[in-house]
Amino acid sequence: xQTVTQSQPEMSVQEAETVTxxxxxxxxxxxxxxxWYKQPPSRQMILVIRQxxxxxxxxxxxxxxxxxxxxxxxxxxxxxxxxxxxxxxYFCAYxxxxxxxxxxxxxxxxxxx
Amino acid sequence: DAGVIQSPRHEVTEMGxxxxxxxxxxxxxxxxxxxxQTMMRGLELLIYFNNNxxxxxxxxxxxxxxxxxxxxSFSTLKIQPSEPRDSAVYFCxxxxxxxxxGTEAFFGQGTRLTVV
Numbered sequence: 001x002q003t004v005t006q007s008q009p010e011m012s013v014q015e016a017e018t019v020t021x022x023x024x025x026x027x028x029x030x031x032x033x034x035x036w037y038k039q040p041p042s043r044q045m046i047l048v049i050r051q052x053x054x055x056x057x058x059x060x061x062x063x064x065x066x067x068x069x070x071x072x073x074x075x076x077x078x079x080x081x082x083x084x085x086x087x088x089x090y091f092c093a094y095x096x097x098x099x100x101x102x103x104x105x106x107x108x109x110x111x112x113x
Numbered sequence: 114d115a116g117v118i119q120s121p122r123h124e125v126t127e128m129g130x131x132x133x134x135x136x137x138x139x140x141x142x143x144x145x146x147x148x149x150q151t152m153m154r155g156l157e158l159l160i161y162f163n164n165n166x167x168x169x170x171x172x173x174x175x176x177x178x179x180x181x182x183x184x185x186s187f188s189t190l191k192i193q194p195s196e197p198r199d200s201a202v203y204f205c206x207x208x209x210x211x212x213x214x215g216t217e218a219f220f221g222q223g224t225r226l227t228v229v
Binding site for chain 1: 146148155156158161163168169202204206208210217218219220222223225
């Protein structure tokens with residue numbers, strides 16, 4: 001079964017600085033999708049960024065970018081110019097066509113003013 | 114589209130009572146997921162429907178939990194009888210896996226269930 005691991009239960013970053021959240025996953029498949037979700041205190045799950053495994057180019061979305069290392073099964077999220085509104089739980093997720101989403105345990109990010 | 118709609122947003126019930134959570138997925142989505150979130154266990158998949166058919170219900174805790182999807186626009190998660198350990202936030206999410214592959218999962222606002 002696929003598993004997703006986030007080894008950092010908590011992280012903190014100074015406002016305007018850069019932080020990287022780690023995610024590794026285990027799969028024997030070659031075609032799948034990876035996501036980062038943000039859950040602020042409002043508890044709404046918000047998609048941050050999406051990566052298709054067949055694409056070599058790392059996805060970017062404004063201040064958010066990923067470092068996708070397919071061979072290493074690693075999918076880290078980089079947040080640049082951190083803002084107070086970035087404080088939240090961040091979940092890494094894996095899905096393959098026709099299957100359910102598998103989520104990691106989450107990383108709680110604090111942004112320090 | 115209004116997104117995934119869950120009701121109620123909050124539910125407080127007494128132990129032993131029946132609880133029904135409702136979900137309306139995004140129109141056109143053919144996959145629906147029920148998750149439970151707690152501090153101790155994180156985000157757990159309870160059940161996954163594809164084209165209204167339950168595909169994976171291995172996460173359903175026990176016989177007290179049941180889920181249905183009578184049509185593409187509605188699903189329910191029922192707990193009978195409820196117990197204090199069922200207290201959690203329950204999320205419904207939907208996605209589309211038509212075409213080459215999947216889209217992201219779109220989540221509802223969640224239902225915070227408290228069983229006293």
